[in-house]
Amino acid sequence: MKIEVHSPTIRRKEMDAVLTAMVEEKIGPGDRNRLLIQTAKEWLRFDYALALRSPAVALHLALKALNVHAGQAVIISALSPSFYLQVINDLQLTPLFCDVTYDFPCMSRELLDNVIEKKPHDLQIAAIVLHHTLGFVPDAASIAELGIPVIEDISQSYGSWLKTESKNNENNKSTTEVNNQNVPSPVFNGVFCILGLEERDMLTSGGGALLFAMNKKDGALLRTFAGIADEYCLPDINAALAVVQFREIARNIGKRSEIARVYVQASLRTRHKRFITLSQEENFYSFSLILETGLKDVITYSKKKEILLENAFEKTIAGCGLCDNCPVSSSLALRTVLFPMYPRLRSVDVERVSRLIMTLP
Numbered sequence: 001m002k003i004e005v006h007s008p009t010i011r012r013k014e015m016d017a018v019l020t021a022m023v024e025e026k027i028g029p030g031d032r033n034r035l036l037i038q039t040a041k042e043w044l045r046f047d048y049a050l051a052l053r054s055p056a057v058a059l060h061l062a063l064k065a066l067n068v069h070a071g072q073a074v075i076i077s078a079l080s081p082s083f084y085l086q087v088i089n090d091l092q093l094t095p096l097f098c099d100v101t102y103d104f105p106c107m108s109r110e111l112l113d114n115v116i117e118k119k120p121h122d123l124q125i126a127a128i129v130l131h132h133t134l135g136f137v138p139d140a141a142s143i144a145e146l147g148i149p150v151i152e153d154i155s156q157s158y159g160s161w162l163k164t165e166s167k168n169n170e171n172n173k174s175t176t177e178v179n180n181q182n183v184p185s186p187v188f189n190g191v192f193c194i195l196g197l198e199e200r201d202m203l204t205s206g207g208g209a210l211l212f213a214m215n216k217k218d219g220a221l222l223r224t225f226a227g228i229a230d231e232y233c234l235p236d237i238n239a240a241l242a243v244v245q246f247r248e249i250a251r252n253i254g255k256r257s258e259i260a261r262v263y264v265q266a267s268l269r270t271r272h273k274r275f276i277t278l279s280q281e282e283n284f285y286s287f288s289l290i291l292e293t294g295l296k297d298v299i300t301y302s303k304k305k306e307i308l309l310e311n312a313f314e315k316t317i318a319g320c321g322l323c324d325n326c327p328v329s330s331s332l333a334l335r336t337v338l339f340p341m342y343p344r345l346r347s348v349d350v351e352r353v354s355r356l357i358m359t360l361p
Contacts (some may be wrong), residue, residue: 135285155196
């Protein structure tokens with residue numbers, strides 16, 4: 001049986017929620033859209049949020065809320081999703097690409113300083129869009145000290161601030177669960193945050209995104225879009241799915257954390273390298289390796305084992321060949337592989353993937 005590299009975590013609860021919305025014939029933006037915002041607020045503790053149809057719409061509105069003007073610049077990582085570039089171009093803004101290091105796939109304060117120093121003197125920077133690539137959490141606090149408005153994209157790092165602990169179940173098997181006692185409040189340093197709800201994001205509604213602000217001052221900027229047309233808002237049929245995803249996060253993160261620990265141990269027996277986590281926050285989203293050999297050879301080898309792997313940065317700006325001045329990102333886009341890591345993996349599948357990691361060519 002083949003093991004897919006991605007699989008959305010859709011269980012009976014999610015299916016029942018969507019079916020109920022369909023039976024009630026309330027599938028357009030309405031009460032469930034508002035319930036999603038209310039549910040998300042319990043976990044994220046923001047001041048104000050919009051539930052929108054896509055991360056692209058969320059980024060577009062976030063930049064508009066900052067009152068950007070045509071010709072201004074926006075700094076983005078070369079390993080950001082490629083749709084960032086489309087939104088920036090649509091707003092007639094100028095993209096400034098920032099590279100990363102071989103140890104960490106997100107922008108750093110030092111690298112941003114270099115980009116700012118080298119920009120044309122007459123080019124004004126309107127914003128920095130800080131993507132939490134592959135679930136890794138950048139040092140947003142130091143980046144915010146630059147005094148440039150920051151938009152954080154936490155689509156792949158949602159829940160990284162939650163802590164896990166090992167417990168024993170009835171069969172005395174080791175399991176990992178999220179400790180829901182005194183759940184810490186997440187700390188974000190961006191003016192706005194985007195939480196994508198696409199198929200491959202940490203949480204999914206089948207498509208969509210939350211755009212939120214943590215304090216009243218920044219929330220007031222988003223409230224100018226409170227009357228936005230329904231065509232921009234997340235439909236109830238999607239919101240119903242997302243509400244369950246929020247409520248099931250403890251279960252899903254516990255499983256992801258358990259799998260990650262197995263993979264990390266396996267990776268200690270291979271010559272390929274892992275990215276380094278710079279903070280105490282955990283990465284529950286993905287497991288990747290920077291290969292010493294060719295990506296094509298590894299993917300071919302894994303297929304023979306009926307385990308599907310993929311280029312971790314295939315759909316990023318660097319992976320699509322849309323920037324040519326970020327050599328590290330371009331190199332990583334050619335040799336970083338992504339492994340299956342999602343809650344629906346069975347124990348036997350996790351064992352198969354871990355053996356693959358240990359025997360990679």
